[in-house]
Amino acid sequence: MSIPQHVTKTHATGNDFVVYADPDGAYEPTADEVRFLCDRHFGVGADGLIRLARPQAVSDLTQTQVDYCEAGGAEWFMDYRNADGSLAEMCGNGTRAITRFAQCEGLAPLAGRGVFRLGTRAGVKTLTPLGDVDGLGRDVFRVEIGAWRIGELNAYEVTIPGTSGSARGTFVDMGNPHVVAVIEDGKASLPAVEALDLATKPVVEPVIESDQNVEFVRVDGLDKAAGTGTATMRVNERGCGETLSCGTGLCATGVTLRALTGIGRWTITVRGGVLRVDVTADDVTLTGSATIVGDVTLA
Numbered sequence: 001m002s003i004p005q006h007v008t009k010t011h012a013t014g015n016d017f018v019v020y021a022d023p024d025g026a027y028e029p030t031a032d033e034v035r036f037l038c039d040r041h042f043g044v045g046a047d048g049l050i051r052l053a054r055p056q057a058v059s060d061l062t063q064t065q066v067d068y069c070e071a072g073g074a075e076w077f078m079d080y081r082n083a084d085g086s087l088a089e090m091c092g093n094g095t096r097a098i099t100r101f102a103q104c105e106g107l108a109p110l111a112g113r114g115v116f117r118l119g120t121r122a123g124v125k126t127l128t129p130l131g132d133v134d135g136l137g138r139d140v141f142r143v144e145i146g147a148w149r150i151g152e153l154n155a156y157e158v159t160i161p162g163t164s165g166s167a168r169g170t171f172v173d174m175g176n177p178h179v180v181a182v183i184e185d186g187k188a189s190l191p192a193v194e195a196l197d198l199a200t201k202p203v204v205e206p207v208i209e210s211d212q213n214v215e216f217v218r219v220d221g222l223d224k225a226a227g228t229g230t231a232t233m234r235v236n237e238r239g240c241g242e243t244l245s246c247g248t249g250l251c252a253t254g255v256t257l258r259a260l261t262g263i264g265r266w267t268i269t270v271r272g273g274v275l276r277v278d279v280t281a282d283d284v285t286l287t288g289s290a291t292i293v294g295d296v297t298l299a
Contacts, residue, residue: 003029007037009044009293010101012093013137014244014272016293019050019101022079025057031085038083038240044296047240048091050098051079052107055119060087065121072124073117076107080120082239090122090175092247092286096141099127100290122146122175130287135267136274137289145248145284148255149173157205158214163197165189169204169214170256174284177212178252179204182219182260193218193232198242211238215249217256222263229263233270244272251277251284 004027007020018037020027029037029049038046055061055069055077069077078098080088099116102108108116111131118125126144133140151171158169158181167181167190183190190196193216202214214236221230233253235246250268254277258264264279275288 015093069119074119077119096290172252
């Protein structure tokens with residue numbers, strides 16, 4: 001196998017990953033190996049695999065991308081693969097999970113000792129370790145996800161095969177593609193967010209050639225005086241199905257809710273926990289926890 005014998009299982013608010021460090025660039029995984037490791041019955045089980053490598057050792061990167069990592073101070077790169085073996089541009093929860101792993105490996109600073117700059121296929125991301133934070137959990141990180149781009153509000157129709165009704169969705173580019181459907185319980189033709197069957201891949205019309213993650217969101221509360229809001233989100237991720245959390249999906253949700261309400265700070269509950277999203281006209285930050293589950297020796 002072109003993966004090391006020892007790997008680590010991590011998760012960030014329930015979005016789980018198999019991760020390993022590859023400082024010498026010797027263990028770039030094949031798609032078959034990713035599918036095997038991420039299989040929940042025959043492998044370790046995960047939503048995706050992350051190899052922590054030097055940018056120069058990631059074969060699909062152009063020299064321009066490698067140079068961008070160097071200019072941005074990113075010594076390490078998050079080589080992220082979806083559970084189906086496909087490459088992914090970005091994973092917000094994955095940045096926290098791999099940084100927590102890097103801390104344990106002595107490659108990233110602990111809380112109060114600086115920031116960690118991480119290369120991704122969507123650019124260099126800066127992570128600040130915050131330690132334990134009330135309401136958000138242990139080993140919390142603030143991730144500067146960066147710039148966002150939103151399309152026309154409610155320009156897409158979203159349906160779920162086998163479920164009656166539909167919702168309107170908004171395209172958001174977070175370095176990877178999302179369609180966010182805000183559902184007002186009792187007013188939309190789809191069931192309540194908690195009752196949706198997201199084991200089935202949602203259908204988006206018009207079709208987006210790259211495919212997309214789809215988020216279903218309910219606004220739970222607004223405090224316009226404080227400029228804050230609360231919401232609940234569920235997500236079906238391309239390449240792996242429903243996950244308990246999706247970092248870029250949370251950011252895309254925050255961007256969409258800001259466009260609809262004018263509020264840019266959101267506390268969002270997903271099936272895997274609670275996170276905070278802060279949206280400005282220029283960028284998004286995501287704050288949430290990350291956890292090391294354990295080390296695994298492969299047979």
